[in-house]
Amino acid sequence: MPTNRQILLDNRPQGEATLANFKLVSTETPALQDGQVLVRHHYLSLDPYMRGRMNDAKSYAACQPLGQVFQGGTVGEVVESRHPRFAVGDKVVGYGGWQEYSVVDANQPGMLKKVDTTRVPLSHYLGAVGMPGVTAWYGLNKIIAPKAGQTLTVTAASGAVGSAFGALARARGCRVVGIAGGPDKCRYVTDELGFDACIDYRQHGDVKSMSAALKAECPDGIDGHFENVGGYILDAVLLRTNAFARIALCGMIAGYDGQPLPMANPALLLINRIRLEGFIVSEHMDVWPEALAELGQLVGSGKLRPRESIAQGIESAPQAFLGLLKGKNFGKQLVKMV
Amino acid sequence: MPTNRQILLDNRPQGEATLANFKLVSTETPALQDGQVLVRHHYLSLDPYMRGRMNDAKSYAACQPLGQVFQGGTVGEVVESRHPRFAVGDKVVGYGGWQEYSVVDANQPGMLKKVDTTRVPLSHYLGAVGMPGVTAWYGLNKIIAPKAGQTLTVTAASGAVGSAFGALARARGCRVVGIAGGPDKCRYVTDELGFDACIDYRQHGDVKSMSAALKAECPDGIDGHFENVGGYILDAVLLRTNAFARIALCGMIAGYDGQPLPMANPALLLINRIRLEGFIVSEHMDVWPEALAELGQLVGSGKLRPRESIAQGIESAPQAFLGLLKGKNFGKQLVKMV
Numbered sequence: 287m288p289t290n291r292q293i294l295l296d297n298r299p300q301g302e303a304t305l306a307n308f309k310l311v312s313t314e315t316p317a318l319q320d321g322q323v324l325v326r327h328h329y330l331s332l333d334p335y336m337r338g339r340m341n342d343a344k345s346y347a348a349c350q351p352l353g354q355v356f357q358g359g360t361v362g363e364v365v366e367s368r369h370p371r372f373a374v375g376d377k378v379v380g381y382g383g384w385q386e387y388s389v390v391d392a393n394q395p396g397m398l399k400k401v402d403t404t405r406v407p408l409s410h411y412l413g414a415v416g417m418p419g420v421t422a423w424y425g426l427n428k429i430i431a432p433k434a435g436q437t438l439t440v441t442a443a444s445g446a447v448g449s450a451f452g453a454l455a456r457a458r459g460c461r462v463v464g465i466a467g468g469p470d471k472c473r474y475v476t477d478e479l480g481f482d483a484c485i486d487y488r489q490h491g492d493v494k495s496m497s498a499a500l501k502a503e504c505p506d507g508i509d510g511h512f513e514n515v516g517g518y519i520l521d522a523v524l525l526r527t528n529a530f531a532r533i534a535l536c537g538m539i540a541g542y543d544g545q546p547l548p549m550a551n552p553a554l555l556l557i558n559r560i561r562l563e564g565f566i567v568s569e570h571m572d573v574w575p576e577a578l579a580e581l582g583q584l585v586g587s588g589k590l591r592p593r594e595s596i597a598q599g600i601e602s603a604p605q606a607f608l609g610l611l612k613g614k615n616f617g618k619q620l621v622k623m624v
Numbered sequence: 625m626p627t628n629r630q631i632l633l634d635n636r637p638q639g640e641a642t643l644a645n646f647k648l649v650s651t652e653t654p655a656l657q658d659g660q661v662l663v664r665h666h667y668l669s670l671d672p673y674m675r676g677r678m679n680d681a682k683s684y685a686a687c688q689p690l691g692q693v694f695q696g697g698t699v700g701e702v703v704e705s706r707h708p709r710f711a712v713g714d715k716v717v718g719y720g721g722w723q724e725y726s727v728v729d730a731n732q733p734g735m736l737k738k739v740d741t742t743r744v745p746l747s748h749y750l751g752a753v754g755m756p757g758v759t760a761w762y763g764l765n766k767i768i769a770p771k772a773g774q775t776l777t778v779t780a781a782s783g784a785v786g787s788a789f790g791a792l793a794r795a796r797g798c799r800v801v802g803i804a805g806g807p808d809k810c811r812y813v814t815d816e817l818g819f820d821a822c823i824d825y826r827q828h829g830d831v832k833s834m835s836a837a838l839k840a841e842c843p844d845g846i847d848g849h850f851e852n853v854g855g856y857i858l859d860a861v862l863l864r865t866n867a868f869a870r871i872a873l874c875g876m877i878a879g880y881d882g883q884p885l886p887m888a889n890p891a892l893l894l895i896n897r898i899r900l901e902g903f904i905v906s907e908h909m910d911v912w913p914e915a916l917a918e919l920g921q922l923v924g925s926g927k928l929r930p931r932e933s934i935a936q937g938i939e940s941a942p943q944a945f946l947g948l949l950k951g952k953n954f955g956k957q958l959v960k961m962v
Contacts, residue, residue, distance in 0.1 A: 537894070541891055547891070548888050550884060552884075552886070560901070563900070564897045
């Protein structure tokens with residue numbers, strides 16, 4: 287059996303997460319039992335929600351146990367199978383965690399899914415045609431539920447969720463304004479993803495400046511907002527919302543590493559009769575088939591061109607993850623191992 | 625024609641509202657034209673939303689024009705009529721403003737409504753069986769939509785909205801915990817209104833203490849919350865919410881008079897997948913008949929025993945209103961003129 291390098295959560299962060307929270311170990315993969323499949327991971331998915339799992343505190347993502355393989359989505363290839371529905375060579379998406387191989391009990395529903403890589407590259411099943419894409423789909427369709435012609439905004443617009451949100455919203459005839467960090471990301475958001483505009487938050491570092499930029503790009507106000515970041519950007523968005531605006535609250539990455547970030551003026555939620563809803567997409571599995579079908583078409587037709595930041599080798603996962611928390615990635619952050 | 629004393633908004637508050645913002649004047653009521661009715665006001669309604677209207681800034685309540693009669697709900701008696709559907713002696717509810725008499729164009733739909741005072745005292749049509757009661761009804765049924773056995777909380781529990789909320793929630797089989805200021809109000813909330821418990825916020829003046837009190841009274845967590853106040857009490861409620869809790873955001877009176885009050889940790893909305901919705905009941909006129917029918921039954925049957933604070937005479941309206949903003953009222957704040 288092959289040697290399997292793994293990243294464990296060794297200890298919990300005090301404030302900011304650091305490399306010292308993780309530990310690299312090597313083990314042997316065990317012999318398969320009936321019903322099991324050995325998957326060699328090609329890519330690990332790195333996602334902001336993982337930061338919440340590192341804490342002991344109550345979080346929407348269950349707590350990551352100490353001393354165990356760091357959990358997360360994976361895509362790979364079946365290299366050995368003792369299950370009739372999986373054959374060596376099958377490409378699969380699963381939840382194998384930060385390791386090079388995983389042994390999967392394939393009888394458990396939802397643990398492993400075969401995917402077709404003829405039109406969609408394997409890695410995209412961790413991004414645009416995976417959990418992040420469905421996250422964008424759910425927030426857009428089930429919470430914001432916009433009408434054609436309305437104006438929508440999204441933070442972290444160049445990321446895996448934001449980019450999918452933009453493509454889906456454009457397909458519904460909305461004006462979509464992204465918010466991202468730096469000119470390269472903003473150019474990608476408008477030129478490759480087809481957003482109507484993108485605001486560089488590095489040029490608008492306080493609520494007043496961001497609010498003015500939003501006013502310029504959203505002359506008819508904001509009807510719906512998809513939030514990945516929180517903090518002063520959300521405060522500025524609230525100042526530009528129209529009556530009955532809806533906010534899908536998906537992430538607040540700006541506050542993940544330290545003290546909670548306040549919302550400056552929640553009375554705006556009342557003044558503008560806003561509906562705000564927090565959600566986690568894994569609690570809405572019923573929408574996944576419909577969402578994945580649409581996302582697969584958008585990627586297959588080239589209307590959604592996901593960008594990826596790829597770190598090499600399992601040992602690079604912690605550093606790449608810390609970079610993701612600081613917005614150093616460009617598009618979906620992955621770790622490539624094959 | 626009788627002399628009509630009126631309170632005008634003379635100038636807008638700079639920060640806290642004061643008596644100097646108002647002005648008392650006397651005018652003659654004009655002769656009626658066809659279709660008009662002269663109403664002598666018995667009671668004026670004083671409501672927290674009026675504070676928002678005093679500002680020039682955008683608010684959910686439209687701005688109160690300077691130099692004009694301060695707008696608000698009224699109940700009274702028809703003393704002269706040139707409209708076939710209204711006769712002298714009819715008891716009516718309307719929106720006559722802070723004055724002793726109003727001339728109403730009774731052909732305009734919704735301007736004047738006859739009410740039956742055989743089972744419900746006239747003043748309650750400004751409270752439990754009026755706008756505040758319907759406000760509670762809407763938030764409970766259309767936003768929180770609780771199941772029997774769930775735990776709900778409400779701030780300003782002894783007030784016109786909070787007391788109706790409690791009675792309605794009890795009728796749906798929920799555990800209801802109120803939050804109010806001082807032992808007298810808390811005793812009324814539990815002993816007369818039938819709430820399961822009431823927390824005195826004066827005994828719990830910070831988020832930690834309030835959160836501990838909520839934990840004690842809501843051992844199964846909070847499934848739904850009706851917010852009239854905002855500030856640290858809302859912060860404490862958020863710490864005790866269950867997954868998928870719903871928050872009806874009706875008022876944030878704690879911040880009406882000065883700087884916006886922040887929400888300390890909005891990430892809790894995400895962590896607990898909360899749906900929060902701001903609303904104003906006048907935008908949901910479709911629910912009023914159903915809501916008023918239920919509220920009338922609750923009052924008629926004695927299950928909802930509204931309390932009233934009554935100021936005497938039109939000239940007392942500004943002072944009583946400023947007291948309302950500071951929680952000096954006990955139950956619905958009215959001004960009695962007949």
